[in-house]
Amino acid sequence: MAQRGHLPDLPRSYADSNGDGVGDLPGITARLDHLVELGVDAVWLSPFYPSPQADAGYDVSNYRDVDPIFGRLDDADKLLAAARERSLRVIVDLVPNHTSSEHPWFKAALAAGPGSPERTRYIFRPHKPNNWESTFGGPAWTQVADGEWYLHLFDAGQPDLNWDHPEVRAEFRDILRFWLDRGVDGFRVDVAHGLIKQADLADWHYPVEPLSGPATEGIRPPMWDQDGVHDIYRDWRRVLEEYPGERILVAEAWVAPSERLAAYVRPDEMNQAFNFEYLEAAWTATAQYEVINRSLEANGAVDAPTTWVLSNHDVLRHVSRLGLPIGTLRPRGIGPHDPQPDLVLGLRRGRAATLLMLALPGSAYLYQGEELGLPENTTMPDEARQDPMFRRTHGEQKGRDGCRVPIPWQSDAPSYGFGPSDQSWLPQPPVWADFALDRQRGVAGSTYEMYRSALRLRARHALGVGTLNWTEGPDDVLAFQNGDVYILTNFGEAPAALPEGARPLISSEPLNADGTVPTDVTVWAAV
CATH class of the missing domain: 3.90.400.10 (Oligo-1,6-glucosidase; Domain 2)
Incomplete structure (x- = not known):
């Protein structure tokens, strides 16, 4: 699988073809050229299957069809065909931990x-x-x-399946083949770490999420990351290998440490696994160095690429997350009365983080709208929120709606170009006009053009299949070489110097007049 970049797509928030305020498959098909122009090589679609939509489609009632709000099965076939014409791979979401209660x-x-x-x-x-x-x-x-x-490890409308049951295993083998026969290139596996539960269903006295909260003294939660999940993925890998060409399994597995995550991408299991430990790492040179090293070493031990990600549909957009004080635990949503991120600082750091990530060897996933520098919508009123997390915590957690707001294409159009009407299933803030694609396309220094340039350079210099070699420098500077490109991120307050003779290729912000690198800036240079 190529290593330029993959764009996760939330169908309901990408493009609305019929004006009902909900994005759909025809809308995505009509906007595929944007992905080609951006420079990614694959798109991952979150669930578009029939569903009561209790959890944005992650409560599936029929795994072999398309929900009418997104179109028809024929629209999925047309999207796959249009993607193939543009040499774009298509990865679809598979939700095996649970079904809908309406299944x-x-x-x-x-x-x-x-x-x-x-x-x-x-x-x-x-x-x-x-x-x-x-x-x-x-x-x-x-x-x-x-x-x-x-x-139900999630909403009450999402009952967990019993993966010790042979009918469950047979059913999902058949679902894999159904979509592979239609031409999909692979599957992103939702809650890949949750399918098998500890047999005694023992009590658990730590936080539910394994990557958050205090240390658990090496004890794995009885509902997550049980060794039995790996037999399932070996079975699925055999199914994918029945089909010609490259097919891919991508794990959404919130597990730590890196060695546990690497087990999901052993040679006979999945191909990639999202690196959430990297996503959660603090914006300091030390934290970034340590998580990058651990990730590369763990995945290298099983001869697998590392899969880097900064944002997705389940977490605070990284532009906003990096605008919070360093060391802040990642909030599960931000409301208008919560402490607000510094969006100027967040965008500066977010652009630097993006160039750092895209310089790393392995695969990189970009979340729709991050190429525009979109922040979290932190001003959304409570009455507009739809995430079951908000409802089940009685508003204590604002939830994920803020990162799922429909993206802006045109600054002066209804719904900012999301669709032909002024409707959008979640409210778009007025600031969306400033981030719209038409305000950034062709504008030197815009976040969109930075992403385009970085993806082009990443492909030209084969950074995704390269090798990282660290170079020495000040404690608050991270520097390494990947092939013929030298990469430097300055986390400190003092300007940082590039090596003598280095020729800058791209930087997240302008360099100083003397060629030094300002704080919170990443630069790529030819050496």
Whole structure:
């Protein structure tokens, strides 16, 4: 799989073709040339399957069709064909940890009652067996009318499947083949670390999210990262290898340390795994150096590329995250009355972080709109929020809606060019006009043109398949060479000097008049 860049796409927020305020597959197809112009080589689509939309489509009721709000199955085929014409790969989201509560299997389980074969496809118990909490807040167990309890690590409308059941494994092999037969190039696997639960369903007294909160003394949570998940992915890898050409499995696995994550990309398992430890690392030279080193060493031990990411549809956009004081724990959403990020500082650091990431060997994923420098929408009123995290925590966590707002294409158009009407499923803030694509395309120094240039240079100099070699420098400067390109990020207050004779290729902000690198700036140079 090529290493230029992959763009995750939230279909409901990318482009609306019919004016109903919700993005759709025809809208994406009409905007594919933007991806070509930007310079990415693949697009990942989050779920577009039939769903009650309790969690933005991650509650799937039918894995072999398209939800009417996004179009029809024929629209998916047209999108795949249009992408192939442009040499773009298409990765689709697969949601195997849970189904929707409206899935025919779960409906059958409720109708059949306790002790029935239908219930064994899910995780039902006669009594609430432990103290597990949902990732979205509140208990992870819900009681049904006949008294039994079912597990949902996310919303109550997302019951967890029982992956020890052979019917579940057979069903997902068939789902893989259904979409591979239609021409998809691979799958991003949602909650890849959650499919197998510890057999005794033991209590857990630490935070639900394994990468947050205090240390857990090396104990793995009983609901996450159990060794049994790897047998599933070996099985899936064999399915993908039945098909010609390059096919890919990408793990969304929030696990640590790096060695545990690297287990997902061993030669007979997945091809890539998002590096969330990198996403969470503090904006300091030491923290960045340590996480990059750990990641490359762990993945190198299993002969796999490292997959870098700064933003996605589940986390605060990195422009806003980096505008918070260094060391701030990543908020789960920001509201208008919360401490606000410094957006000038955040954009400066965000651009520097992007050039640092795109210089690293491995694969890089960009989240839609980050090429425009979009910040989090932190002014969204509570009544507009739709994330179940907001509802289940009674507003304590603002949730992920702020990073999912439809993106702006045209500064003076209805819904900023998102669609032909002024409707958008989440409110777009007025500042979107300043970030719109038409305000940045062709404008030297704009964030959009920086991304375009960086992706072009990344491909030209083969940085994605290169090798990182660190160079010595001040403690608050990170510098390395990748092939014939020298990369320097200055985290300190004092200007940093490039090597003598180095010729700058691109920088996240202008260099000083004497050629030195200002604070919070990354520069690539030919040496």
